[in-house]
Amino acid sequence: MSDTPETIATPDSTAPREQAAAGRPALLRLASRRSSLARPLLWAAAAALAVAVPFYLEGFWLQTGLFAMSAAVGAIGIALLTGSTGQLSMGHAFFLAVGAYSYVYFADDPAAGASHALGGLGLPTPIAAVLAVVTAGVAGGLFSPIAGRLKGAYLGIATLALIFLGQHLLFNAEPVTGGYNGRAVPPMELFGLVFADSPSLVVFNVPFGSLERLWFLGLLVVLGAAAFARGVLRGRPGRAMNTIRDHEIAAGVMGVPVARYRAGVFVLSSMYGGLAGVMLALVFQRTVPDYFSVLLSLDYLAMIVIGGLGSIGGAIIGAVFVSVLPQLLTRYSDNLPLIAEPGSGGVSPAEAARILYGAAVVTVVLFLPGGLAGLFGRLRAMAAGRAALFTRAPQARLSPPPASSSPSPSPDTRR
Amino acid sequence: MGKFGIRTGTITLAALALAATACGSGKATGGEAATGVDGVKTGPGVTADKITLGILTDLTGPYASFGKSLTQAQQLYFDQANAAGGVCGRKLEGLVRDHGYDAQKAVAAYTEIAPKSAAIPQFIGSPMVTALKQRIETDKMLTLPMAWATSLLGSPSIQVTGTTYDIDMINGVDFLTKEKGIKSGDKIGHLYFEGDYGQSALNGSKYAAGKLGLTIVEQKIKATDQDMSAQVSAFKDAGVKAIMVSVGPRQAASLVGVAVAKGMDIPFVGSNSAYSPQLLGTPAAPALLKNFFVMTAAAPMSAPIPSIQKLVTDYQTKYPGQAVDSGVGAGYAAALIVGDALRRACQDKDLSRQGIVDAHRSQSAWEGGFGQPMDFSRIDQPSSRASYVVKPDKSAVGGTVILKEAASSALAKEYHVPVG
Amino acid sequence: MITFLELLLNGISIGAVYALIALGFVVIFKATEVVNFAHASLLLAGGYLVARLQPVVGFWAALLIGVASAAVVGALIEFLIIRRANVGSQSVLAIVTIGVDIVLTTELTRQIGTEILALGDPWGDSVVHLGQVTIAETRIVALFTAAALISMFLLAFKYTGWGIAMRATAEDAETAALMGIRLGRVSLSAWAVAGALAAVAAVFLCVFPTPGLDRGTSLAAIKAFPAAILGGLDSTTGALAGGLIVGVTEALMTGYQNQLAFLGRGIGDVAPFLVMIVILLLRPAGLFGTRETARV
Numbered sequence A: 001m002s003d004t005p006e007t008i009a010t011p012d013s014t015a016p017r018e019q020a021a022a023g024r025p026a027l028l029r030l031a032s033r034r035s036s037l038a039r040p041l042l043w044a045a046a047a048a049l050a051v052a053v054p055f056y057l058e059g060f061w062l063q064t065g066l067f068a069m070s071a072a073v074g075a076i077g078i079a080l081l082t083g084s085t086g087q088l089s090m091g092h093a094f095f096l097a098v099g100a101y102s103y104v105y106f107a108d109d110p111a112a113g114a115s116h117a118l119g120g121l122g123l124p125t126p127i128a129a130v131l132a133v134v135t136a137g138v139a140g141g142l143f144s145p146i147a148g149r150l151k152g153a154y155l156g157i158a159t160l161a162l163i164f165l166g167q168h169l170l171f172n173a174e175p176v177t178g179g180y181n182g183r184a185v186p187p188m189e190l191f192g193l194v195f196a197d198s199p200s201l202v203v204f205n206v207p208f209g210s211l212e213r214l215w216f217l218g219l220l221v222v223l224g225a226a227a228f229a230r231g232v233l234r235g236r237p238g239r240a241m242n243t244i245r246d247h248e249i250a251a252g253v254m255g256v257p258v259a260r261y262r263a264g265v266f267v268l269s270s271m272y273g274g275l276a277g278v279m280l281a282l283v284f285q286r287t288v289p290d291y292f293s294v295l296l297s298l299d300y301l302a303m304i305v306i307g308g309l310g311s312i313g314g315a316i317i318g319a320v321f322v323s324v325l326p327q328l329l330t331r332y333s334d335n336l337p338l339i340a341e342p343g344s345g346g347v348s349p350a351e352a353a354r355i356l357y358g359a360a361v362v363t364v365v366l367f368l369p370g371g372l373a374g375l376f377g378r379l380r381a382m383a384a385g386r387a388a389l390f391t392r393a394p395q396a397r398l399s400p401p402p403a404s405s406s407p408s409p410s411p412d413t414r415r
Numbered sequence B: 001m002g003k004f005g006i007r008t009g010t011i012t013l014a015a016l017a018l019a020a021t022a023c024g025s026g027k028a029t030g031g032e033a034a035t036g037v038d039g040v041k042t043g044p045g046v047t048a049d050k051i052t053l054g055i056l057t058d059l060t061g062p063y064a065s066f067g068k069s070l071t072q073a074q075q076l077y078f079d080q081a082n083a084a085g086g087v088c089g090r091k092l093e094g095l096v097r098d099h100g101y102d103a104q105k106a107v108a109a110y111t112e113i114a115p116k117s118a119a120i121p122q123f124i125g126s127p128m129v130t131a132l133k134q135r136i137e138t139d140k141m142l143t144l145p146m147a148w149a150t151s152l153l154g155s156p157s158i159q160v161t162g163t164t165y166d167i168d169m170i171n172g173v174d175f176l177t178k179e180k181g182i183k184s185g186d187k188i189g190h191l192y193f194e195g196d197y198g199q200s201a202l203n204g205s206k207y208a209a210g211k212l213g214l215t216i217v218e219q220k221i222k223a224t225d226q227d228m229s230a231q232v233s234a235f236k237d238a239g240v241k242a243i244m245v246s247v248g249p250r251q252a253a254s255l256v257g258v259a260v261a262k263g264m265d266i267p268f269v270g271s272n273s274a275y276s277p278q279l280l281g282t283p284a285a286p287a288l289l290k291n292f293f294v295m296t297a298a299a300p301m302s303a304p305i306p307s308i309q310k311l312v313t314d315y316q317t318k319y320p321g322q323a324v325d326s327g328v329g330a331g332y333a334a335a336l337i338v339g340d341a342l343r344r345a346c347q348d349k350d351l352s353r354q355g356i357v358d359a360h361r362s363q364s365a366w367e368g369g370f371g372q373p374m375d376f377s378r379i380d381q382p383s384s385r386a387s388y389v390v391k392p393d394k395s396a397v398g399g400t401v402i403l404k405e406a407a408s409s410a411l412a413k414e415y416h417v418p419v420g
Numbered sequence C: 001m002i003t004f005l006e007l008l009l010n011g012i013s014i015g016a017v018y019a020l021i022a023l024g025f026v027v028i029f030k031a032t033e034v035v036n037f038a039h040a041s042l043l044l045a046g047g048y049l050v051a052r053l054q055p056v057v058g059f060w061a062a063l064l065i066g067v068a069s070a071a072v073v074g075a076l077i078e079f080l081i082i083r084r085a086n087v088g089s090q091s092v093l094a095i096v097t098i099g100v101d102i103v104l105t106t107e108l109t110r111q112i113g114t115e116i117l118a119l120g121d122p123w124g125d126s127v128v129h130l131g132q133v134t135i136a137e138t139r140i141v142a143l144f145t146a147a148a149l150i151s152m153f154l155l156a157f158k159y160t161g162w163g164i165a166m167r168a169t170a171e172d173a174e175t176a177a178l179m180g181i182r183l184g185r186v187s188l189s190a191w192a193v194a195g196a197l198a199a200v201a202a203v204f205l206c207v208f209p210t211p212g213l214d215r216g217t218s219l220a221a222i223k224a225f226p227a228a229i230l231g232g233l234d235s236t237t238g239a240l241a242g243g244l245i246v247g248v249t250e251a252l253m254t255g256y257q258n259q260l261a262f263l264g265r266g267i268g269d270v271a272p273f274l275v276m277i278v279i280l281l282l283r284p285a286g287l288f289g290t291r292e293t294a295r296v
Helices: A005-013 A015-033 A038-056 A059-084 A092-107 A125-142 A144-149 A152-172 A210-234 A236-246 A248-253 A258-284 A294-307 A312-331 A349-367 A371-389 B002-024 B064-083 B103-116 B126-139 B165-179 B196-212 B229-238 B249-261 B277-281 B285-291 B306-318 B326-347 B353-361 B410-414 C002-032 C039-057 C059-082 C090-112 C137-159 C161-171 C173-178 C183-206 C217-231 C236-255 C267-282
Strands: B050-057 B091-098 B119-123 B142-145 B187-193 B215-221 B243-246 B268-270 B292-296 B387-392 B400-407 C127-130 C133-136
Touching: A038 A059, A038 A210, A059 A092, A059 A210, A059 A236, A059 A258, A059 A294, A059 A312, A059 B103, A092 A125, A092 A152, A092 A258, A092 A294, A125 A144, A125 A258, A144 A152, A144 A258, A144 C267, A152 A294, A152 C090, A152 C217, A152 C267, A210 A236, A210 A258, A210 A312, A236 A248, A236 A258, A248 A258, A258 B103, A294 A312, A294 A349, A294 A371, A294 C090, A312 A349, A312 A371, A312 B103, A349 C059, A349 C090, B050 B064, B050 B103, B050 B326, B064 B091, B064 B119, B064 B306, B064 B326, B091 B103, B103 B126, B119 B126, B119 B326, B126 B142, B126 B196, B142 B326, B142 B353, B165 B187, B165 B196, B165 B243, B165 B268, B165 B292, B165 B387, B165 B400, B165 B410, B187 B196, B187 B229, B196 B215, B196 B243, B196 B410, B215 B229, B229 B249, B229 C002, B229 C236, B243 B249, B249 B268, B249 B277, B249 B285, B249 C133, B277 B285, B277 B387, B285 B292, B285 B387, B306 B326, B326 B353, C002 C039, C002 C133, C002 C137, C002 C161, C002 C183, C002 C217, C002 C236, C039 C059, C039 C090, C039 C183, C039 C217, C059 C090, C059 C183, C127 C137, C133 C137, C137 C161, C137 C183, C137 C236, C161 C173, C161 C183, C173 C183, C183 C217, C217 C236, C217 C267, C236 C267
Parallel strands: B050 B091, B050 B119, B119 B142, B187 B215, B187 B243, B243 B268, B268 B292
Antiparallel strands: B292 B387, B387 B400, C127 C133
């Protein structure tokens, strides 16, 4: 691969265009559904913003954004399971771990010379990523005797077992996982473009390191993941899932194979978890077992509640909220009232973030049915209502938060 | 539909135009390494009047008390150094980020502070340092992890201070055979944490046991375990004559307390992370005072060494009423090591990251007045192989006193440290 | 053999503490069908108060105040949050309790800071010798306390008005309400009782074989989850059985770690969850749980 910036810049500068193309089907469907042009315009503005972000924001924010993207994919999985089907899972972190570690195992060459030999299959990285997602699905499928039979909170606690079992395996299956040391993650390589810091790449005078490159890949994955989940929810399976959530027996009577659906959704949500794990591994550049703990699973549950249960947009908004909030507080702790410098004895930024996000879960359930997504929806309805009074609607007023380039809050899909 | 396509196209182009203007954004290339007016080459984190040092610590997680002592001690060093005119005519400034012992937060915090920091004199948590090892190497950021696992060796920019856990345990087993009557054929127990702390320590005890004809009885636990009754039963059943302890203070207290209550009058030898003076306020205190020994490369805060006594006085003046524990010494010494590296780099007129690492690695017998001299020139070796044996003591500053001066056992000297 | 007995006894006694925690889950689940993930923070709150108050008022008074306050905290959570939550499914309420738990635990650990707080209990580190087997006195007290409390609850469920109201609610909340049972009161009392039980459990978690209360104490509550569910979330007997099974499994697997090394070191922590999975495979509602039946 050549090292001159110009030659590499050419393929990459098409990335935004590719992305627009990939986003098109969803946009088209929207356009046909609603004749109003305000919505596509909003979309395009969001897309433009998302493309511009890596050119301006520093690495720290890009990384926060990437964590949020990975969280969004994982949260969509949990939203399908908990939000739409009414099943609780506290084992999501396990599937993230399966995704992350399988990707590394499939993609890495067997390590020679190291003190502990690490296995690996050395497959091309895109194939490894797909296989990793499939593996997470298989892991979810193996759990289906439990996932199909138990419901609600019972399943929630049963899945706790996955976390503990998972961490036990991560620590002990050293040839695959690298034990407590974890493993280095081979960078993704797609169509000749390596998602790493080297070889160096400069686009429009901005150095494009791994974070900048991954940003675009992350956007595409989130869009794809959201579109697929939307398809599932809008279609026949979505209705079956909601019926199971709302009235299990009625669902059974109407001919929905309840256990099979429960197990199926569990597998699907595991695959989303696996995909989130692969993304996370690529951003982290190293997998460590400590990370995949109960706390991570709890974060995911908090995300979907904060964002708004049952909708894809809600999951994404919740993921962004939970991933970005602590970073915002840490970064600007000096300028915020009530928050003390780390170590000075008051409420530290990390503590403030945890308290805020715990409180957000409670507040949303008490005062904001439908979560943040529902709130946005209502605001928009209000704005639209007011605009309708003045004969012509100029433009929609709300743009989604910059870090989520994802579908803007969708109307409640429960109907 | 066609119209719509055109519209999207236009907007994509607009986005590209927006991106193109990014040449004006702060991220545009250029302005990497520079040379200041004083002829010193500077890198990230170094300006004409300030050197920023990143501190990645744990103030809200399981190691909060350790992190607090470390951070305050380092703040004290920065204040003192600045009062004396700074380093290289520049003030030292700490940039503190709390990761709460969470790998993702640590990675995020590193990404944030790395572009602004010249070196990292404190990074708590070996899982976190391991997660960032490659990036620290690429960034050539001199980093002092506050963890002593062998997996952190072997990287030019990561400097483990003092001994590693395995060396401490080798010296500990040696101490048992020389002074506590353990002899060939005996069994000794080892209670250790899952993870690289426990694993490193276990490597050491196993090596020493192999050389001395002892058998190790292993018990591995997790950091969330609280009650060591079952482990004690297992050790008792195996008939161990001593127990090595590489866990947290809480578990160590439970282990020693239960064992003594069950009538096991045997010595316990802990890694430096297995003890905290807070334990002396709990019911486990009598048992700890009787049979517990700690192996550490750093001299305890009660040691009759002038620089340590001065540190204790200064620390108590700046932070009155706060506990002086081993974190104070470790933190201050680490800040001093980085300060000395910066001073050397300044002499070489090169405060770039590479310059700082090179200056640091050029010291083969660093001596800061905090115990043993350290050799920083070998990246795949611990910087010291000598450990003190210290004993809990209620009246001493920091809760421990020296029982045996620092020494490197013959076994520890010939031990080949596994790297990575 | 001695080791086996000792491990068994240890397991039973720690199992009794798990059973006390699990009992709290069960009481709340019976009354409201909510799985209370905030139980760990109730535990921490009770323990914290006892630890802070005991130097001032002595252990027994502190225990009384701690138990009462934890009950109040539990009741407040029900009254201020659970009752007002506007949700369709109990799974969401479970997530709400996670939110509550995060807030409470963060604030409490901030208060505890870096200290290890001793509880000043009268048993200290004394042990009882039963033949060649030794066991901590605190654990024997825990075993008897748990047994007493659990039998008290069994009787209360059977014979008191409160117990009947609670059972009726668990059976069919709507019908119970129509029959004049005040659901709010049943739910409030269940949360208060759970809080009190958590405080009692906290005391036994922080005394002798462990050095005292610190920020990690609430983590032990996580082992009570498999205990509650493998016994059956709506069964008081199940809580006791579940607690004992978890305690004994953990102790034996840990004690025989060397013989079980092929399963990976540290299997003792995972074993309770493995047992839980096996039991759930055989009986999805747990050992003593009532299988849900519905007529359409």
